[in-house]
Amino acid sequence: MKKQIDFLIVGAGFYGCVLAERIANILKKNVLIIDKRDHIGGNCYSEIDQKTKIEYHKYGTHIFHTSNIKVWNYINNFTKFNNYRHQVLSHYRNNIYQMPINLETINSFFKKNFNPHDAEIFIRKISKKFKKKEFLNFEEKAKFQIGSKLYNAFIKEYTMKQWGKNPKDLPSNIFNRLPLRFNYNEDYFKNCKWQGIPLNGYTDIFNQLIDNKRINFETNIEFKNNFKYKPKYLTIYTGPIDKLFNYRFGILDWRSLTFKKSIIKKNDVQGTSVINYPELKYKFTRIHEPKHLHPERNYDTNYSLILKEYSNDNYLEPYYPINNKSNRSTYKRYLNEVSKIKDFIIGGRLADYAYYDMDMTILAALNKFNYILKKYN
Numbered sequence: 001m002k003k004q005i006d007f008l009i010v011g012a013g014f015y016g017c018v019l020a021e022r023i024a025n026i027l028k029k030n031v032l033i034i035d036k037r038d039h040i041g042g043n044c045y046s047e048i049d050q051k052t053k054i055e056y057h058k059y060g061t062h063i064f065h066t067s068n069i070k071v072w073n074y075i076n077n078f079t080k081f082n083n084y085r086h087q088v089l090s091h092y093r094n095n096i097y098q099m100p101i102n103l104e105t106i107n108s109f110f111k112k113n114f115n116p117h118d119a120e121i122f123i124r125k126i127s128k129k130f131k132k133k134e135f136l137n138f139e140e141k142a143k144f145q146i147g148s149k150l151y152n153a154f155i156k157e158y159t160m161k162q163w164g165k166n167p168k169d170l171p172s173n174i175f176n177r178l179p180l181r182f183n184y185n186e187d188y189f190k191n192c193k194w195q196g197i198p199l200n201g202y203t204d205i206f207n208q209l210i211d212n213k214r215i216n217f218e219t220n221i222e223f224k225n226n227f228k229y230k231p232k233y234l235t236i237y238t239g240p241i242d243k244l245f246n247y248r249f250g251i252l253d254w255r256s257l258t259f260k261k262s263i264i265k266k267n268d269v270q271g272t273s274v275i276n277y278p279e280l281k282y283k284f285t286r287i288h289e290p291k292h293l294h295p296e297r298n299y300d301t302n303y304s305l306i307l308k309e310y311s312n313d314n315y316l317e318p319y320y321p322i323n324n325k326s327n328r329s330t331y332k333r334y335l336n337e338v339s340k341i342k343d344f345i346i347g348g349r350l351a352d353y354a355y356y357d358m359d360m361t362i363l364a365a366l367n368k369f370n371y372i373l374k375k376y377n
């Protein structure tokens with residue numbers, strides 16, 4: 001006899017799998033997770049390349065980083081992390097610079113030998129003419145933070161490639177993701193208390209999360225609103241919100257990525273896990289070399305694997321929401337429709353149309369579980 005489905009979860013990324021785990025273990029109810037892909041983990045999915053045995057993140061390098069103790073304690077029930085610290089470099093005019101922009105970047109780019117104080121005075125001087133009461137877009141904000149020369153070299157064309165838009169048409173808060181430092185610290189996530197790569201890869205975390213007899217997982221299934229499985233209590237939808245309503249109010253702008261993978265007969269191709277290519281003359285935005293994410297593993301020294309990352313507008317494979325004014329207002333119309341569906345909630349990066357990091361997604365799921373627990377216990 002088929003098991004009764006208490007909760008239906010659409011999408012097997014972090015939001016869906018964390019909720020499934022909580023519902024099965026704490027609420028002790030049955031969960032069915034469905035996903036349109038043939039694997040678990042959403043965009044965090046990692047797999048082992050068969051030839052080189054190198055584990056890589058199929059949808060782009062993911063570094064787990066958080067300062068939230070609740071998230072950190074929770075995720076450590078399902079994995080341990082290595083001590084990887086993320087560092088990013090930028091390849092500009094055949095030179096390598098540190099990212100985010102720090103004292104090393106400033107000194108080598110301007111051929112100076114500033115100390116932290118002098119560098120700050122210098123950057124303030126070259127950027128003060130861009131001061132505004134309110135920054136209306138990405139470019140205004142970035143130029144005020146770093147001045148036009150650094151902006152033109154490292155940010156402008158990279159952002160055009162990554163987002164497929166003029167930075168003047170992008171929200172200013174995307175730039176908040178990029179710190180500016182007047183010291184030599186090159187730890188990309190230095191402000192986070194914890195960071196690392198899961199010792200057994202990301203996919204293993206998801207397998208641990210759903211390892212419960214109350215959870216069933218089915219792949220290659222598209223969710224339709226008149227879906228054949230009717231849960232007893234609630235459907236939790238984590239896919240794109242515009243797709244849920246068949247794009248009735250129009251397609252929300254999404255940025256998507258593709259990756260070209262190659263195996264190289266070298267132990268080490270670029271010496272680090274990610275190098276950004278900000279110039280338009282390179283069609284890709286960055287090159288990933290996943291071998292460097294697991295310094296604790298004894299990988300084959302004859303080969304390495306690289307992935308070139310390209311951005312595009314394929315809304316059928318959404319990655320990044322383009323959260324400008326017009327998309328936000330379309331999103332609100334969809335949200336209003338969601339509220340009319342009985343026993344139905346949404347969450348996660350795609351359904352919330354939000355640029356969440358992994359830890360924020362996990363936290364959102366844990367918080368949502370508190371609500372579910374109160375209501376269905």
Ligand code: UDP
Nearest residue numbers: 090099154155156158159162174177178276
């Ligand atoms: N960015 C840039 N140059 C860089 C790195 C980032 O212009 O070398 C901009 C770009 O617009 C990007 C944003 O900063 O979308 C946020 O960067 P982050 O590294 O957080 O992007 P993610 O790794 O999430 O794709």
